Amino acid sequence: MxxxxxxxxxxxxxxxxxxxxxxxxxxxxxxxxxxxxxxxxxxxxxxxxxxxxxxxxxxxxxxxxxxxxxPPKVNLEQTSSEITALHKAKITEGNTLIDLTGGFGIDDYYFSKKIDKITYIEINSELFKIAKFNFKRLSANNILCINRDSLEYLKDTNNKYNWIYIDPSRRNENQKVFLLKDSLPNVLKNKLLFGNKSQNLMIKTSPMYDIEMGYKELSGIKELHIISIKNDVKELLWIIDWREVNSRVIKMYNYDSGKKYSYSTLDKGLNHNDISLNNCQKYLYEFNSSVMKSGLYDSMASKYKLSKIEKNTNFYTSNSKINSFPGKTYIVKNNESINFKKLKRNYKGKYINIICKNIKITTSKIQNKLNCKIGGDKDYLIFSKTIDGNRVIEASKL
Ligand SMILES: C[S@@+](CC[C@H](N)C(=O)[O-])C[C@H]1O[C@@H](n2cnc3c(N)ncnc32)[C@H](O)[C@@H]1O
Structure with a gap:
């Protein structure tokens, strides 16, 4: 059979x-x-x-x-999630899109709802057959499926596409890789080919890929999207428009487990104000992982008129409550120098969450010292270096 x-x-x-x-x-x-x-x-x-x-x-x-x-587990691990596939589809418009790394076809299923004609190309013939079969099952009838090396196909075709999409394989000779130069197919060596055959290019890279390296290696960048789900960075999406001079607009998204998300944007290329330092005020703020990955946390904090509790501690503070803050907000109940005897008296046997930031002690060591249990809905002990020295901040997450 x-x-x-x-x-x-x-x-x-x-x-x-x-x-x-x-x-x-x-x-x-x-x-x-x-x-x-x-x-x-x-x-x-x-x-x-x-x-x-x-x-x-x-x-x-x-x-x-x-x-x-x-498909086999290894192919399933490499697919986009539905949340991120939908995100990508929303970015695109036009009549034609070619996906040079079709895989299990998650991204193309969503693209096919937005774009008239999709060309799905996959070099692995078993995966190709599975995706093609599933497109039928899902009634995605506007996807042309091709089992070939996509670079060869692109060289041969006379078509020019509104979009080229590429989610390069991060497995090279069975090793996991995250640099573009090591992923397959090689995006960097084929920039000229992509430019000749498309108006727009979208490249998905690993969350571990260095953003500054991206700005050096790629050209024509219009936007970078940093996509997190439940505060875990999943994808970096480089949106390239060949008519565009490099721009450093970064859009940061944090999705919950559904389709809701928080969003912020900043232009990395603009001059940003220096961040002010201050001791801990009524509210403490911690940016979500998309903002942290962007490296723009101090600039974002200036935008929200926040101060930082220490130059290298990524906690920000203010006496004002910011309703749309892209991250976690805590209300501060107490802030003092660290006295483990006193803390043990208060927390022995009780449930509490512990965070250590920019301080040379681990949460498990603190748990041992306090003899407390880790957990609870919203109460936290935050141990961190501040401009007033090492402190413990008792706070509730809002
Ligand atoms: C990360 S996966 C893509 C996953 C896909 N975006 C999804 O959501 O299912 C990369 C795929 O590119 C394929 N691939 C790598 N080099 C290729 C090439 N030169 N031509 C066509 N497909 C290629 C791999 O076989 C792999 O299935």
Whole structure:
């Protein structure tokens, strides 16, 4: 039975039922029991079960569709999430987009809702077949699927696209990489080709990719988007418009687990005011991870008229409450020098959250000293270096 026939078999009601019923069964017992279907071996079924389980949070649309085929785990790990794919689709407009690194096709499914004609290219033939099959299942009918080296395809075609999208593979000879020069295909070596074949280019890079390096290596940058989900940076998106002279506008997004997000923007190229230092005031502010990744935290703080509690401590303070602050806000209840005996008297056996910032002590060491439990909704002990020396700030998260 060839792959396509096996994929079709997966859509049988009994097979779907088997997968649904065993979504929480440990893999080892599934393997021991073996496959109840003559034409589908157990490893193939286990891969589907593992894939579906992985998709639950990251890819809910795929998860909800019982006829979706899942690729091996390694390919699934490399896909965009639905939240970030939707974000990318919102940026684009026009009639044509070519994706040079199609993968499992998450990004293209969302692009296909925004752009008339999508060209999906994937070099890995098994992954290609799976994505093509799934596009049909998801009724995404405006995606042309091509199983080829996308650079070769781009060289051969006479088409010019409104958008080229590229999410290079961060695995090179089975090693994880995060530099653009090591990812596949090589974006840096092909800038000229991309420029000739598109009006706009969108490149997704690793959250670990250095922003200053990006500004040096790439050209025509219009915007950089830093996308976080639940305060964890997931993607850097470089939006390139070949007619644009390099701009340093950075847009920072922090999504919750749904589609809601907080947003801020700043132009890195402008001169920013120096940050003032002050002792801890009524409110403490901690920027979200997108702002931290941008490196623009002090400039953002100046914009909000905040002071910093110490030059190298990334906590900001003010007597005013900022309602739209992109990050966490704490109300300060007490601020004093650190006295572990006193703290132990107050917190022994109690639940409290502990943060250490720019101070040479760990949370676990503090927990041991205080004999407290870690947790609770909103109460924090923040140990940090301030302009008044090392302090402990008792605060509640708003
Ligand atoms: C990070 S994944 C893309 C994931 C995709 N954006 C998604 O959301 O599913 C990169 C993909 O690019 C493919 N790839 C790498 N070099 C390629 C090339 N020269 N031509 C076509 N595909 C390539 C890899 O096989 C891999 O599946």
């Amino acid at each position: 060839n792959l396509e026939e096996r994929y079709k078999k997966l859509a049988d009601t009994k097979v779907i039922q088997f997968i649904e019923e065993n979504i929480h069964t440990p893999v080892t017992s599934l393997v021991l029991r073996g496959s109840p279907f003559e034409s589908l071996d157990i490893n193939f079924l286990v891969n589907q079960i593992v894939g579906k389980k992985k998709a639950k949070k990251k890819l809910p649309t795929w998860y909800k569709n019982p006829k979706i085929i899942y």
